[in-house]
Amino acid sequence: MLKIQGLRATVSDKEILKGIDLTVNAGEVHAVMGPNGSGKSTLAQVLAGHPAYTVTGGSVEFDGEDLLEMDPEVRAQKGVFLAFQYPVEIPGVSNAYFLRTAYNEIRKARGEEEVDPMDFLDIMEQKLKMVEMNDVMLNRSVNTGFSGGEKKRNEILQMAVLEPKLAILDETDSGLDIDALRVVANGVNALRRPDRSTIVVTHYQRLLNYIVPDFVHVLANGRIVKSGGKELALELEAKGYDWVTGPQGAAA
Amino acid sequence: MTTTAFLDDVRAATERDGEPRWLRDLRARGAERFAAVGFPTTRDEDWKYTSAAPIAELDVRAISEPGGEVTRASIAPYTFGQDGWTTLVFVNGRYDGELSTAGLASAGVRVMPLEQAREEMDDVLRDALGSICDVEQNAFIALNTALFADGAVIHLGKDAVATAPIHLLFIADAAAAKGASHPRVLIVAERNSKATVLESYVATGEAVYFTNAVTEVSLADGASVTHLKIQRESPRAYHVGTIDARQGRDSHFVSFSFATGAALSRTNVWTILGGEGCGATLNGLYMADGTQHVDHQTRIEHQKENCYSREVYRGVLDDTAHGVFNGKVYVHPEAQKTDGKQENHTLLLSPRAVIDTKPQLEIFADDVKCTHGATVGRIDNTSLFYMKSRGVSALRARQLLTYAFAADVLEQIELEPVRASLEELTLARFTGANAAA
Numbered sequence: 158m159l160k161i162q163g164l165r166a167t168v169s170d171k172e173i174l175k176g177i178d179l180t181v182n183a184g185e186v187h188a189v190m191g192p193n194g195s196g197k198s199t200l201a202q203v204l205a206g207h208p209a210y211t212v213t214g215g216s217v218e219f220d221g222e223d224l225l226e227m228d229p230e231v232r233a234q235k236g237v238f239l240a241f242q243y244p245v246e247i248p249g250v251s252n253a254y255f256l257r258t259a260y261n262e263i264r265k266a267r268g269e270e271e272v273d274p275m276d277f278l279d280i281m282e283q284k285l286k287m288v289e290m291n292d293v294m295l296n297r298s299v300n301t302g303f304s305g306g307e308k309k310r311n312e313i314l315q316m317a318v319l320e321p322k323l324a325i326l327d328e329t330d331s332g333l334d335i336d337a338l339r340v341v342a343n344g345v346n347a348l349r350r351p352d353r354s355t356i357v358v359t360h361y362q363r364l365l366n367y368i369v370p371d372f373v374h375v376l377a378n379g380r381i382v383k384s385g386g387k388e389l390a391l392e393l394e395a396k397g398y399d400w401v402t403g404p405q406g407a408a409a
Numbered sequence: 410m411t412t413t414a415f416l417d418d419v420r421a422a423t424e425r426d427g428e429p430r431w432l433r434d435l436r437a438r439g440a441e442r443f444a445a446v447g448f449p450t451t452r453d454e455d456w457k458y459t460s461a462a463p464i465a466e467l468d469v470r471a472i473s474e475p476g477g478e479v480t481r482a483s484i485a486p487y488t489f490g491q492d493g494w495t496t497l498v499f500v501n502g503r504y505d506g507e508l509s510t511a512g513l514a515s516a517g518v519r520v521m522p523l524e525q526a527r528e529e530m531d532d533v534l535r536d537a538l539g540s541i542c543d544v545e546q547n548a549f550i551a552l553n554t555a556l557f558a559d560g561a562v563i564h565l566g567k568d569a570v571a572t573a574p575i576h577l578l579f580i581a582d583a584a585a586a587k588g589a590s591h592p593r594v595l596i597v598a599e600r601n602s603k604a605t606v607l608e609s610y611v612a613t614g615e616a617v618y619f620t621n622a623v624t625e626v627s628l629a630d631g632a633s634v635t636h637l638k639i640q641r642e643s644p645r646a647y648h649v650g651t652i653d654a655r656q657g658r659d660s661h662f663v664s665f666s667f668a669t670g671a672a673l674s675r676t677n678v679w680t681i682l683g684g685e686g687c688g689a690t691l692n693g694l695y696m697a698d699g700t701q702h703v704d705h706q707t708r709i710e711h712q713k714e715n716c717y718s719r720e721v722y723r724g725v726l727d728d729t730a731h732g733v734f735n736g737k738v739y740v741h742p743e744a745q746k747t748d749g750k751q752e753n754h755t756l757l758l759s760p761r762a763v764i765d766t767k768p769q770l771e772i773f774a775d776d777v778k779c780t781h782g783a784t785v786g787r788i789d790n791t792s793l794f795y796m797k798s799r800g801v802s803a804l805r806a807r808q809l810l811t812y813a814f815a816a817d818v819l820e821q822i823e824l825e826p827v828r829a830s831l832e833e834l835t836l837a838r839f840t841g842a843n844a845a846a
């Protein structure tokens with residue numbers, strides 16, 4: 158589904174990703190772990206097509222197509238979804254309207270019929286339940302004045318509604334209490350299907366108790382320095398990142 | 410400058426008789442003033458960014474017969490679906506009794522066209538007309554005073570509360586072409602009275618015409634008046650409008666100016682907080698594209714202690730549109746504990762759109778809290794990317810963000826049907842859709 162080869166990227170002329178290789182097959186869950194500043198968010202944003210990052214080398218294939226060639230909205234329409242580490246506030250655009258617009262734009266791009274507001278509300282009802290969110294949140298402006306936890310739940314709500322093929326979760330777990338964490342995990346697990354994949358970016362092992370990964374990768378200093386099965390996460394938790402990156406890796 | 414057409418009108422008007430002495434004197438003062446000063450030039454500080462030359466050069470004459478083919482159906486889109494409101498309709502500047510609706514009556518509230526008020530409220534008129542808005546302070550007010558033929562008078566007796574909004578709807582159609590109208594509105598709110606007044610200027614066609622309106626608002630102690638102005642003139646029209654308020658102790662004046670129409674428009678919103686403990690809220694939204702020019706001048710004069718003023722104006726300018734915002738706040742030496750806030754935010758959608766924004770605070774008291782902020786920006790890239798990352802096309806994302814920017818200030822409108830209608834209008838403007846956000 159996703160094939161990243163030798164990916165290099167810079168931001169403000171500083172090289173952050175220094176040759177990433179990562180293959181994610183359909184149905185798999187991959188965890189990307191690593192110390193702060195190692196480039197996890199950069200990788201996630203590059204995959205989503207953030208214009209601030211410049212790809213300087215390598216390639217990314219998504220379902221056999223060149224992902225890097227696509228505009229961000231096309232990536233989303235093809236099934237890529239990024240749950241932001243820092244979700245963006247959009248005052249004045251209601252959550253419901255935003256979601257319906259996104260939902261219909263994606264349908265339109267796929268040659269499907271748009272859904273009218275009433276039918277969309279039915280879809281929403283069910284998804285709201287899944288993320289245990291109150292429907293008053295639908296009428297509030299996107300993320301505006303939301304608490305940290307509410308923002309993260311809102312990302313999961315969007316993901317649940319848009320049903321991506323490839324979901325990338327960038328530290329969706331950070332700052333969440335155990336209840337919220339469970340909600341996020343339920344949302345992700347409910348979406349799991351043999352034809353869908355997930356990349357879970359996280360700093361801690363905690364979330365991986367709920368979303369069990371098939372593979373775990375350690376990113377340090379812009380490179381994947383170690384890969385393994387789910388037990389690698391536990392080992393990292395016990396031994397710290399220095400164990401794989403060396404002390405200089407953590408400082409980068 | 411060719412002001413000949415206007416001078417001809419003034420000459421014709423001064424020969425008109427059948428009006429009481431006081432009114433003829435008032436008109437004469439306006440006429441003399443206009444003849445003496447003519448239209449302002451850009452050397453005039455208040456007209457530095459807006460040239461009145463296109464108006465001075467207009468070949469328009471005062472409209473005496475309404476003409477036109479305005480029907481109930483043609484005004485329906487502008488009445489907010491409200492049958493219960495008192496609605497006075499003016500077609501091409503002239504009052505149309507057939508199209509007007511009395512609405513729900515409220516005790517102590519009198520609403521009538523100017524002509525009728527001359528018969529029935531001569532005392533109110535004589536006391537107030539021209540006493541709030543200085544006839545001689547500028548050419549447009551002078552011209553309006555010399556020439557006004559129609560308009561409305563709203564009198565709120567002591568403690569009277571208008572239960573339904575009062576709507577003055579000025580509609581222009583093709584018959585307005587080459588015409589000028591000078592509507593005059595007088596709102597007198599006695600002690601502790603309360604009303605919401607809408608003044609709409611709309612058009613069904615694209616005629617070239619000139620509207621030069623003056624609205625005087627007198628708020629006695631404890632009175633509360635909300636004034637909503639909706640300027641949606643023909644895209645080729647010229648519009649100058651002044652709203653001038655005088656506030657007594659503990660009174661509240663709330664104004665909203667919505668402007669999307671006219672080739673060139675200038676709206677003045679002025680108020681004097683002339684008693685202790687009063688407040689003024691002046692908000693507005695202007696949206697222009699093509700070669701439109703839209704100018705707002707606000708002036709808040711704090712004369713007494715413990716008053717507040719709040720002001721938020723937002724603008725969205727596209728193509729080569731030119732916006733002007735000038736917010737004056739003047740705090741007299743005795744106006745201690747004044748609490749004033751002013752904001753002007755403009756979104757430029759095109760590199761060739763221009764805004765001249767100028768806050769102007771003149772503070773002569775030492776114990777005051779006055780702030781102002783002006784921003785001029787473009788669509789936020791972070792928000793844009795976030796929306797795109799959800800599959801929303803760049804175009805649609807821009808539209809939604811633009812709508813959101815504009816709609817922010819519409820939230821200040823308390824009157825729900827008007828707020829909803831303006832939101833829908835704004836949404837349609839930027840998205841071509843009419844679904845409610």
Ligand SMILES: Nc1ncnc2c1ncn2[C@@H]1O[C@H](COP(=O)(O)OP(=O)(O)O)[C@@H](O)[C@H]1O
Nearest residue numbers: 168169173192193194195196197198199200209
């Ligand atoms: N927009 C940016 N401008 C400048 N530096 C950036 C930007 N984004 C990330 N960086 C830098 O890139 C490095 C990696 O950041 P990031 O990808 O956010 O790491 P992580 O998500 O692993 O904590 C950090 O040193 C960070 O300061």
Ligand SMILES: [Mg+2]
Nearest residue numbers: 197198242328
């Ligand atoms: Mg990060």
